[in-house]
Amino acid sequence: MNLLDGINEPDDVKRLSGPECATLAEEIRALLVAEVSRTGGHLGPNLGVVELTMAIHRSFDSPNDDVLFDVGHQAYVHKILTGRAGDFATLRQRHGLSGYPSRAESPHDVIENSHASTALSWADGIAKAHQLKGEHDQHVVAVIGDGALTGGMAWEALNNIAADTSFPPRKLVIVVNDNGRSYAPTVGGMAHHLNTLRTTGGYEKFLSWGKQALQKGGAPGRFAYDALHGMKKGIKDVIAPQGLFEDLGLKYIGPVDGHDLAALEKALHQAKSYAGPVIVHALTEKGRGYAPALADAADQFHAVGIIDPETGESAQKKSTSWTSVFSDEIVEIADRRKDIVGITAAMMIPVGLHKFAAKYPERVFDVGIAEQHAVTSAAGLSHGGLHPVVCLYATFLNRGFDQLLMDVALHREGVTFVLDRAGVTGPDGASHHGMWDMAILQVVPGLHLAAPRDAARLREEVTEAVAIEDGPSVVRFSRGSVGADVESLERLTDGVDVLARGGNDVLIVSVGALAERALDVHGKLAAKGIGSTVIDPRWVLPVPGSVITLAGSHTLVAVIEDGVKVGGVGARVRQDLRAEGLRTGVLELGLPTEFLPHGTREEVLAEAGLDVDSMVERIIAELPEQLARPRRAG
Ligand SMILES: Cc1ncc(C[n+]2csc(CCOP(=O)(O)OP(=O)(O)O)c2C)c(N)n1
Numbered sequence: 001m002n003l004l005d006g007i008n009e010p011d012d013v014k015r016l017s018g019p020e021c022a023t024l025a026e027e028i029r030a031l032l033v034a035e036v037s038r039t040g041g042h043l044g045p046n047l048g049v050v051e052l053t054m055a056i057h058r059s060f061d062s063p064n065d066d067v068l069f070d071v072g073h074q075a076y077v078h079k080i081l082t083g084r085a086g087d088f089a090t091l092r093q094r095h096g097l098s099g100y101p102s103r104a105e106s107p108h109d110v111i112e113n114s115h116a117s118t119a120l121s122w123a124d125g126i127a128k129a130h131q132l133k134g135e136h137d138q139h140v141v142a143v144i145g146d147g148a149l150t151g152g153m154a155w156e157a158l159n160n161i162a163a164d165t166s167f168p169p170r171k172l173v174i175v176v177n178d179n180g181r182s183y184a185p186t187v188g189g190m191a192h193h194l195n196t197l198r199t200t201g202g203y204e205k206f207l208s209w210g211k212q213a214l215q216k217g218g219a220p221g222r223f224a225y226d227a228l229h230g231m232k233k234g235i236k237d238v239i240a241p242q243g244l245f246e247d248l249g250l251k252y253i254g255p256v257d258g259h260d261l262a263a264l265e266k267a268l269h270q271a272k273s274y275a276g277p278v279i280v281h282a283l284t285e286k287g288r289g290y291a292p293a294l295a296d297a298a299d300q301f302h303a304v305g306i307i308d309p310e311t312g313e314s315a316q317k318k319s320t321s322w323t324s325v326f327s328d329e330i331v332e333i334a335d336r337r338k339d340i341v342g343i344t345a346a347m348m349i350p351v352g353l354h355k356f357a358a359k360y361p362e363r364v365f366d367v368g369i370a371e372q373h374a375v376t377s378a379a380g381l382s383h384g385g386l387h388p389v390v391c392l393y394a395t396f397l398n399r400g401f402d403q404l405l406m407d408v409a410l411h412r413e414g415v416t417f418v419l420d421r422a423g424v425t426g427p428d429g430a431s432h433h434g435m436w437d438m439a440i441l442q443v444v445p446g447l448h449l450a451a452p453r454d455a456a457r458l459r460e461e462v463t464e465a466v467a468i469e470d471g472p473s474v475v476r477f478s479r480g481s482v483g484a485d486v487e488s489l490e491r492l493t494d495g496v497d498v499l500a501r502g503g504n505d506v507l508i509v510s511v512g513a514l515a516e517r518a519l520d521v522h523g524k525l526a527a528k529g530i531g532s533t534v535i536d537p538r539w540v541l542p543v544p545g546s547v548i549t550l551a552g553s554h555t556l557v558a559v560i561e562d563g564v565k566v567g568g569v570g571a572r573v574r575q576d577l578r579a580e581g582l583r584t585g586v587l588e589l590g591l592p593t594e595f596l597p598h599g600t601r602e603e604v605l606a607e608a609g610l611d612v613d614s615m616v617e618r619i620i621a622e623l624p625e626q627l628a629r630p631r632r633a634g
Pocket residue numbers: 045071073074114115116144145146147148149177179181182183186286302345346347369371396399
């Protein structure tokens with residue numbers, strides 16, 4: 001019988017002795033390695049917060065106290081301590097445990113959104129609500145990583161939290177989980193400050209460290225140390241971010257060894273008793289206790305697939321990913337064009353800029369988890385005569401929409417956006433599906449958006465995109481493996497590819513990576529005596545003219561797209577048809593305006609009605625009505 005079997009809620013952790021806690025930590029790490037190596041997930045981040053999460057749940061009273069996790073990818077230990085240890089075999093699977101906090105799973109879970117840098121704003125709001133409602137015994141604890149602290153929202157929140165002059169003061173504890181990494185080492189001035197603390201172990205210790213270092217230098221060293229001590233205030237503001245935090249009006253406690261449970265609990269109890277907002281700075285190690293993760297220089301097993309638990313080696317068969325195709329193509333483009341520069345928001349390898357950065361380090365910028373800054377700094381780079389390629393996961397572009405609209409498009413700056421993980425992604429769930437980009441971007445004046453159907457078109461359309469210099473260009477593609485190339489029968493003058501011909505009952509407009517599926521629909525319709533033409537516009541926004549022309553000669557247009565149908569390409573085709581006075585029916589086969597669950601990409605697409613059979617059925621059901629309607633208005 002292990003201790004984990006007896007952990008069903010935080011009180012069960014509170015009752016453990018110190019040695020028992022050490023045993024429990026070992027059991028938790030063993031469970032994480034055993035289960036996550038089978039399911040895939042955020043192994044490294046969670047191995048790094050075992051003691052930290054235990055200390056939080058031993059020091060506070062969730063769910064009466066709110067325990068928040070920024071991003072939430074590091075909440076597996078929280079789930080284990082709140083009664084879900086037995087569910088990890090279903091992690092990130094359809095109807096299984098979410099990889100992020102989930103209110104449907106537990107009252108202990110609050111933030112489901114996996115977009116970084118939001119937890120402090122949540123905490124500020126909750127703390128204000130407790131205060132206004134007179135709930136003065138409830139704490140809000142927000143765990144935020146050093147990476148998420150590079151996001152602008154975190155500083156907007158800190159600015160407000162620090163302004164709290166209310167009485168009684170709000171009970172808000174910010175736990176900085178500082179492992180020095182996002183995926184790779186965290187970049188930026190904040191990281192430098194935190195690193196200074198990490199290396200000198202805190203301001204006071206910094207001075208004694210300085211004293212020893214300087215006194216080794218004899219009399220001059222002693223003089224320098226005295227001068228240093230005399231500049232205590234100045235040094236404190238420059239060297240120790242507690243100066244940064246304390247100058248904001250926030251109490252700073254730390255740095256604390258994030259793997260020393262007793263020290264953590266001492267700091268958290270000190271924070272709990274402090275009258276006002278307080279920061280506890282914990283130093284942790286991503287991948288702690290698991291040698292393969294610690295040996296992984298790239299990202300210390302930030303997000304793993306299925307791996308061999310003994311070696312950490314991938315146990316999945318190798319395949320060509322969309323990202324790898326882009327990663328090679330952008331280097332070839334960078335070879336040809338010296339004005340091309342790349343920008344990533346703390347995801348150099350995941351978005352495929354690492355090869356570009358390795359060959360031309362001065363031409364690739366990692367701005368931290370700061371998509372808004374990434375987009376507007378790209379407008380600046382363009383204004384300065386370069387052509388930036390901003391590489392993000394599609395879902396994270398949501399955060400930089402205003403900057404794209406008002407800094408890039410309004411000024412007609414030539415910036416290219418490469419959106420990886422566009423469409424249904426799968427295991428990361430609702431806030432990770434990249435399903436809104438085509439809908440929100442179709443309102444941007446002067447924007448061109450391409451959705452490549454395969455590797456050949458990806459290479460082609462990225463090259464075409466970086467040639468657009470008078471406004472934003474976007475290329476969006478899926479997560480995971482890219483299929484075989486889908487060749488066209490003919491390319492029309494405006495770049496639209498005809499993939500199949502077979503009659504004028506239906507014009508199937510295939511957007512992006514769903515081309516093979518569109519051809520399967522074509523084949524199944526033909527087997528039922530329904531003739532269709534399949535086209536891939538390649539550039540879907542604005543809708544090419546030949547799409548509208550072809551639609552005018554078909555009974556029904558079916559637009560298949562891996563994005564929300566409200567405001568999607570299908571909706572745009574309908575608008576453009578009506579503007580031409582054409583009454584051709586349009587069937588928008590896109591995603592519903594819903595938050596879609598986690599699962600495999602196939603499962604989620606099927607549940608959204610984008611499996612082949614469902615689409616065939618919907619087209620057949622729609623046809624009779626269209627056949628009975630006049631093709632032209634009036
Ligand atoms: C807005 C946004 N951009 C990018 C990401 C992708 N992402 C997930 S976790 C992560 C790194 C987070 O680093 P940190 O906050 O230090 O947490 P750690 O993994 O080190 O525990 C990134 C960039 C995200 N979730 N949200």
